[in-house]
Amino acid sequence: MLVTLRWFFCAALLLGSTAAAVAQSAALPPATRTVRPGVLVFRLKATPADATQPRRPGPAALPAALTTTFQALGATARPKFPQATAPTAARAQAGAVDLGLLYELTLPANTSPTHMQQRLLKTGLVEYAEPLYDYQPLQQPNDPQADSVGPGGQYHLKNIRAYQAWNLTQGDTSIVIGIADGGTRFTHEDLAGKNQLNRRDPVDGIDNDGDGYIDNYSGWDFADHDNDPERARNPTDIAHGVMVTGVAAGATNNGLGIASVGYKSRFMPLKIYPSTPAGSFGGYEAIVYAADHGCQVVNLSWGGAGAPSRFEQEVISYAALNHDVVVVAAAGNTPQDLDFYPASYQHVVSVALTTRTDERSLIGTFSHRIDLSAPGEGIITTLGFTDTDYVKTGGSSFAAPQVAGAAALVRSRFPGYNAAQVAAQLRRTTDFIDDLPGNVAYAGRLGSGRLNVLRAVSEQPYSARVMARTAAPDRSYYQPADTLRLTVSVQNLLRELPGLTVTLTSLSPYVSVRQGEFSTGPLATLATAGNAAAPFRLAVAATGVPLNTKAVLRYHLHHAASGYTEYQYETLLLNPDYVVLDANNLRLTLTGRGNVGYDAANPSLGEGISYRQGPPLLAEGGLLLATSATRLASNVRNDKGGRDVDFESVGQVHRLPAISGSADQRAEGRLRETQPPAANPQAVGVALRQRATARATAPHQNYVLLEYQLTNLTADTLRPLHLGLFMDWDLPDDPTRNATGWDAARRLGYVYDAPGQTIYAGVQHLSGGQPSIFSLDNSTATPVGPVRLNDGFSREEKWLTLSSGTTYATAGPTTGADAAQVVGAALPYLAPADSLTVAFAVLAAPSLAELQAAADAAAAGYQQVPTTSKPRMLAGVWLYPNPTSGTVRLELPPGSPATVEVLSVLGQQLAAYSFQQSTATLDLSVYPAGVYLVRIETAAGTGTYRVLKRP
Structure with a gap:
C-alpha cells in the first residue's frame, strides 16, 4: 500500500573542505560540518618501488621517524584500510591507488588537528593530511501529498524506457549494487531476499573469511561498527537508505508494490549513518568495503558542495580503477552551478534530477561536471517503517539509483565492459533534452541527456x-x-x-x-x-x-x-587571492590578507614556503600590527582556539611586470583592518600595501623581499607603532627540535634543525624603524619564557613579542624545540595621513654561512630612497594637492630651469621632465595608488618630495 509520509530523517555529510552536504531528498536544508575531534587521516609518500612493482600484502609500514614522533606526542596511528589490496603494477600505471598507504591518526586531548596536519607535512614523509568529518541526521518533515498531483504510478520507469529494456535483459543476480546509505529493512516485502549474503562468514562470532569483519553475513554498519546494516526499527532512524534501495534493486515482477530499475540485480546494504551516539559517518569506508567484496556498482545518494578532498578522491579511484566498480552519485539538490562531491570526483557517474516532463527540476544542481539526468520528482519507492509501506518522494537521491540500476543491467548485457565503458554506454545513449523550454538556459549542464535504459542495453554507440x-x-x-x-x-x-x-x-x-x-x-x-x-x-x-x-x-x-x-x-x-613567488630557490606564498605561506594555517589555501622544492618549512605566518596591547591587529592564531581575522584584502594581491636585472618576480596587494577604529576601539587605524620581490640570479636566489607601506588613516599620531612577522617554523626532519638564533649585526632572526643543521630559515629586518626579535617555544610541554604558544597566542602576548626589542632573541633548549619567531620593526611615530615603509627579507639556506650570505645580498640589493615625513624643502618649490587623485601642480623658482623625476619608493625612475617655466603639472593618473617620490633639482639644490596617490 502507498502511505502518506509524515516525516523522515535525512543524513548529511560534508565531502569538501568548505560547505555542508545533505542526503539528497528534496528541499533539504544544509547541514553544518563538524570535524571529527581528535582524528586525522594521512597518506604516506610512496617509495619508488611502489610505482613499479606490487607492494607486499597489508598496509605499508610507518617510518620510524613518524612512530617516534607519535609516541612523543601520545598519538596513535592505525591503518585506515588494513584489508585493502595493493594494486598490481599494471593497474598502478593506469592510475589505481594504494590505500595501504593511508593511516588514521588519533590525537591526544587538547591537540590541534590543524597544527598536527602541519607537523605531519613538515616531516617530508607524508603526502597529505586531512581531517575527517561527521554529520548528524537532520529531521525533515515531508508531506508526500504535495507530490501526488497528476497521474500516479512509477512514471519514471516509462520515461527512462525501463519496460522495453527488460524485454532485452532483466539483469542478473550475480550483479550486486552496493547501497551506501542509511541501512535497509530486510523484511520489507519488496526487499526481502534481494540482499547479497556473504555465505563465507556465517554468524558464529568468528571472522571465517579473514576479511577483518566478524560475522558480516548480511552486510556491515560502518557508522556503528557492527554487523547489523538494518536501520533501527524506531521512529528516529533514517529511512533514506530503504527508499534508495527500492529504486535501484527492489523486487520486480513479484506481484507486490513497486518495480526497480535493476530488476534481478541484488543489493548489498552498507549502513553509513549512526544509530548510536558513539557512531560516526562511514560513507568512504563503505565504498572501500563494497569494492573489496564484489559490488560491480555502488550508489551514493549523498554529497555536498565545496572543495574536493584528496582522501575521498583516492577512495573513489580505488573502487573504480583497482576494482572496476561503476560509482554512481547524486549531483545534489542545490539549485546552483557548482561542484558537488562525491558526484564531481573523477571516475564517478554524476546524476542530476529532472521533472516528469524531462525538464530541469528547480531544486536541482546543474553544472558541466554532470554526466546525465534522470527523473527525480514524485518517485514511488519502499519506505521501511513497516514491511508493506511505500512513499512518493523526490530529489537527486532517487535519480541516482535509477542510473545505478541501469548500470547493473548494462553490466549484465555487456559482461566484457569495464567500469569506464559502462559509464560511457550510459552517457552516450541518453535522450537529448537540452532543447526543451525549461532546459535551454542550462544546455551542457544537465549532462548528455535523460537516461534511456532501452538504448543503454541495445545500442552500440561511439564514445x-x-x-x-x-x-x-x-x-x-x-x-x-x-x-x-x-x-x-x-x-x-x-x-x-x-x-x-x-x-x-x-x-x-x-x-x-x-x-x-x-x-x-x-x-x-x-x-x-x-x-x-x-x-x-x-x-x-x-x-x-x-x-x-x-x-x-x-x-x-x-x-x-x-x-x-x-x-x-x-x-x-x-586569479586567486594569493601569489606564489618561485623565481629562485625559495618558493613563497603571499596572500591577500597578509599571511605568508598559507591563508591562516590552511594547507589548501596557498603553497607554503619551501626551499629547493623540498618539504614545507612554515606552519603559519602572518602580520602583527599594534600601538599597544589593546590596539592590536593580526591574522594569526589567538588564545580562543581560533585565529584573528583583523585584516581583509582591499586590492587583490597580484603579479607585477618583472624589472630586468632587479626583480624577476614582483607582487603587490592592499589590505586594511576589517573594522575601522570608529567601529572597533582595538583597531590600529592603518592601511597597508604589501609588496614582494624575488630575484633569480646569484647572490639573490635564497631570499624574497617583503615590503609593507603603512598609512595612518586616523586623525591622531600613532606613537609608537610596531609591525612584525609571526613565523611558526617547522623545519624537517623533526619540527620539535628546531633551534633559534639572532644575528644582531645583520638584524636576522633565524631557526635551524638542531640535530642535523642542514636547513636554516629566517626573517631579516631591512628598513623602517628599529629591529626587534622575539623567539618562542611552541612545544606541547611547559616551555620557559614569558610567552607560551602551547596554550594559544593572546593579544597581551602578541604585544610583548612586538615591543620587547631584542631581549628575548632566543628560546628553548640548545637541542631544539618547536620554535617560532616574531621579527619586527619599532617605529617611533606615524603622523596622520603619513606613510612609511618597512622591509623584510624571508630567507632559507642549507647552512648558517649561506643564510648570512643571503642576508648580506638582501641588504645590498634592497635600495630604498628615504621617505621621511619631512623631506628637504627647496626654496620656491611647492607641490599640491598632496594626496592627489591624479595630477600634481608644481610651482618652481622663476627663471631657473628644473629637472623633475618621478620615482617609485624603491628609487626606480618612472618618468623624467625638464621645465623652464615657473608652473607645471605632473600626471600621476597612469600609476596605481600608492606613495611616489618626486625628485626636483633646481639651482638651489635637490629635494625629494613624497606624494600619496589615492585610488
Whole structure:
C-alpha cells in the first residue's frame, strides 16, 4: 500500500573542505560540518618501488621517524584500510591507488588537528593530511501529498524506457549494487531476499573469511561498527537508505508494490549513518568495503558542495580503477552551478534530477561536471517503517539509483565492459533534452541527456574520453597573462572509431585557445592517442580577470563522417587571492590578507614556503600590527582556539611586470583592518600595501623581499607603532627540535634543525624603524619564557613579542624545540595621513654561512630612497594637492630651469621632465595608488618630495 509520509530523517555529510552536504531528498536544508575531534587521516609518500612493482600484502609500514614522533606526542596511528589490496603494477600505471598507504591518526586531548596536519607535512614523509568529518541526521518533515498531483504510478520507469529494456535483459543476480546509505529493512516485502549474503562468514562470532569483519553475513554498519546494516526499527532512524534501495534493486515482477530499475540485480546494504551516539559517518569506508567484496556498482545518494578532498578522491579511484566498480552519485539538490562531491570526483557517474516532463527540476544542481539526468520528482519507492509501506518522494537521491540500476543491467548485457565503458554506454545513449523550454538556459549542464535504459542495453554507440591531461606549467591556478600547454590522452571506450578529432575551446572570456585541435586517425576499442607532439596552447587574459575566476574549457570529440560528437569539460582556477613567488630557490606564498605561506594555517589555501622544492618549512605566518596591547591587529592564531581575522584584502594581491636585472618576480596587494577604529576601539587605524620581490640570479636566489607601506588613516599620531612577522617554523626532519638564533649585526632572526643543521630559515629586518626579535617555544610541554604558544597566542602576548626589542632573541633548549619567531620593526611615530615603509627579507639556506650570505645580498640589493615625513624643502618649490587623485601642480623658482623625476619608493625612475617655466603639472593618473617620490633639482639644490596617490 502507498502511505502518506509524515516525516523522515535525512543524513548529511560534508565531502569538501568548505560547505555542508545533505542526503539528497528534496528541499533539504544544509547541514553544518563538524570535524571529527581528535582524528586525522594521512597518506604516506610512496617509495619508488611502489610505482613499479606490487607492494607486499597489508598496509605499508610507518617510518620510524613518524612512530617516534607519535609516541612523543601520545598519538596513535592505525591503518585506515588494513584489508585493502595493493594494486598490481599494471593497474598502478593506469592510475589505481594504494590505500595501504593511508593511516588514521588519533590525537591526544587538547591537540590541534590543524597544527598536527602541519607537523605531519613538515616531516617530508607524508603526502597529505586531512581531517575527517561527521554529520548528524537532520529531521525533515515531508508531506508526500504535495507530490501526488497528476497521474500516479512509477512514471519514471516509462520515461527512462525501463519496460522495453527488460524485454532485452532483466539483469542478473550475480550483479550486486552496493547501497551506501542509511541501512535497509530486510523484511520489507519488496526487499526481502534481494540482499547479497556473504555465505563465507556465517554468524558464529568468528571472522571465517579473514576479511577483518566478524560475522558480516548480511552486510556491515560502518557508522556503528557492527554487523547489523538494518536501520533501527524506531521512529528516529533514517529511512533514506530503504527508499534508495527500492529504486535501484527492489523486487520486480513479484506481484507486490513497486518495480526497480535493476530488476534481478541484488543489493548489498552498507549502513553509513549512526544509530548510536558513539557512531560516526562511514560513507568512504563503505565504498572501500563494497569494492573489496564484489559490488560491480555502488550508489551514493549523498554529497555536498565545496572543495574536493584528496582522501575521498583516492577512495573513489580505488573502487573504480583497482576494482572496476561503476560509482554512481547524486549531483545534489542545490539549485546552483557548482561542484558537488562525491558526484564531481573523477571516475564517478554524476546524476542530476529532472521533472516528469524531462525538464530541469528547480531544486536541482546543474553544472558541466554532470554526466546525465534522470527523473527525480514524485518517485514511488519502499519506505521501511513497516514491511508493506511505500512513499512518493523526490530529489537527486532517487535519480541516482535509477542510473545505478541501469548500470547493473548494462553490466549484465555487456559482461566484457569495464567500469569506464559502462559509464560511457550510459552517457552516450541518453535522450537529448537540452532543447526543451525549461532546459535551454542550462544546455551542457544537465549532462548528455535523460537516461534511456532501452538504448543503454541495445545500442552500440561511439564514445571517446579524455582520460588524463598534463599542464605545463602544472599549477593549481593561473594568473593574468599566464600561458600554458595542455597535453591530453584520449581513449576510445566503445566501438572502433574510424577517426577522431579533438577540439578544445574556452567558454570563458578570460582564457583564449591559441592552438586547440588535433586528430588521432582510426582508434580501436580501448586504444589511446594524445597530442604530445603539438599540445594545446592557452593564454589567460592580461587584464580584467575577476578574483577567483573558474574558467570552463570544453573538449569536443567528433568524427564528421560518422556523425559522432561528444563533449567533456574541465575547469581552470584563475586569479586567486594569493601569489606564489618561485623565481629562485625559495618558493613563497603571499596572500591577500597578509599571511605568508598559507591563508591562516590552511594547507589548501596557498603553497607554503619551501626551499629547493623540498618539504614545507612554515606552519603559519602572518602580520602583527599594534600601538599597544589593546590596539592590536593580526591574522594569526589567538588564545580562543581560533585565529584573528583583523585584516581583509582591499586590492587583490597580484603579479607585477618583472624589472630586468632587479626583480624577476614582483607582487603587490592592499589590505586594511576589517573594522575601522570608529567601529572597533582595538583597531590600529592603518592601511597597508604589501609588496614582494624575488630575484633569480646569484647572490639573490635564497631570499624574497617583503615590503609593507603603512598609512595612518586616523586623525591622531600613532606613537609608537610596531609591525612584525609571526613565523611558526617547522623545519624537517623533526619540527620539535628546531633551534633559534639572532644575528644582531645583520638584524636576522633565524631557526635551524638542531640535530642535523642542514636547513636554516629566517626573517631579516631591512628598513623602517628599529629591529626587534622575539623567539618562542611552541612545544606541547611547559616551555620557559614569558610567552607560551602551547596554550594559544593572546593579544597581551602578541604585544610583548612586538615591543620587547631584542631581549628575548632566543628560546628553548640548545637541542631544539618547536620554535617560532616574531621579527619586527619599532617605529617611533606615524603622523596622520603619513606613510612609511618597512622591509623584510624571508630567507632559507642549507647552512648558517649561506643564510648570512643571503642576508648580506638582501641588504645590498634592497635600495630604498628615504621617505621621511619631512623631506628637504627647496626654496620656491611647492607641490599640491598632496594626496592627489591624479595630477600634481608644481610651482618652481622663476627663471631657473628644473629637472623633475618621478620615482617609485624603491628609487626606480618612472618618468623624467625638464621645465623652464615657473608652473607645471605632473600626471600621476597612469600609476596605481600608492606613495611616489618626486625628485626636483633646481639651482638651489635637490629635494625629494613624497606624494600619496589615492585610488
